Amino acid sequence: AQRVTQPEKLLSVFKGAPVELKCNYSYSGSPELFWYVQYSRQRLQLLLRHISRESIKGFTADLNKGETSFHLKKPFAQEEDSAMYYCALSGRDNYGQNFVFGPGTRLSVLP
């Protein structure tokens, strides 16, 4: 079964500090991993995908298949990064391509 875990419900850091949001997954095949973000009063939106290997708003995430992790990192947090972050996995099962979201981590960047 596909499963995504995010161990931290809330993560608070000071502005300018590094931040790492943890994500672990379980999936028997080759998954596609995503980070979605939801800013206050906005809709859920894609932040980045592992296959594009890009940096968005200073955030990066590397897929580690050995540790089945896809942690989100940013070297210097900004106040505008405060939001809910969801790790998600897309994989194929008996029904086709589907998505599984983790429970989310609320990032609070303090001034």
Next chain:
Amino acid sequence: EAGVAQSPRYKIIEKRQSVAFWCNPISGHATLYWYQQILGQGPKLLIQFQNNGVVDDSQLPKDRFSAERLKGVDSTLKIQPAKLEDSAVYLCASRKLAGVNEQFFGPGTRLTVL
């Protein structure tokens, strides 16, 4: 381009009543998803359509929930009868059939069952 639209934005009903939600995906997006997001949890997939066919409804509580996408565009999700535990935000998302695997989400409908 216009984003995914959902209505109503908020709905309050009493248990055992019925409720329906509407979603209009981004034009040209063949795949449409309905998610249930209970407070403090991540979105949980209820049903996935490709055009007007159901791809995955394995997590849809079919004794009370139903969904349709008759012409492969708009979709409705219905709950009949509602239970207290159905209180949640119901999210609709859509994506293109081919190309980048990215879902675009609507603003959601917040349902409160009293």
